[in-house]
Amino acid sequence: MGAAVPVLAASGVIGWVTAAVAAVPVVAEGIQQLFQWHSTWLRCRSTAEALKVENFLYMTDAGHYADGGRSTLLAERIAAITGKETDDWAESSKSEVEKQKKS
Structure with a gap:
């Protein structure tokens, strides 16, 4: 998912979609660190x-x-x-x- 962020940003996808995709690995890593x-x-x-x-x-x-x-x-x-x-x-x-x- 993290690798898709630059591709989405470069292809001109709406900003909130790129931000949502970027948030997924951050949230996943946060959960991993928590548990x-x-x-x-x-x-x-x-x-x-x-x-x-x-x-x-x-x-x-x-x-x-x-x-x-x-x-x-x-x-x-x-x-x-x-x-x-x-x-x-x-x-x-x-x-x-x-x-x-x-x-």
């Missing part, structure tokens, strides 16, 4: 991959799971991974709120 979908998705994918690794190691008795106490260790490691995700989410939400208060 932080990209960074949230990246954080969630990272957590999901870490949990997959733990599952793979557990199922194959590899890594930390080669010794005894596998089930307890799995529970502790899952709690650590999900706890870190929760802490990261809370910290990013807190900093976002602080940014909005300053604006």
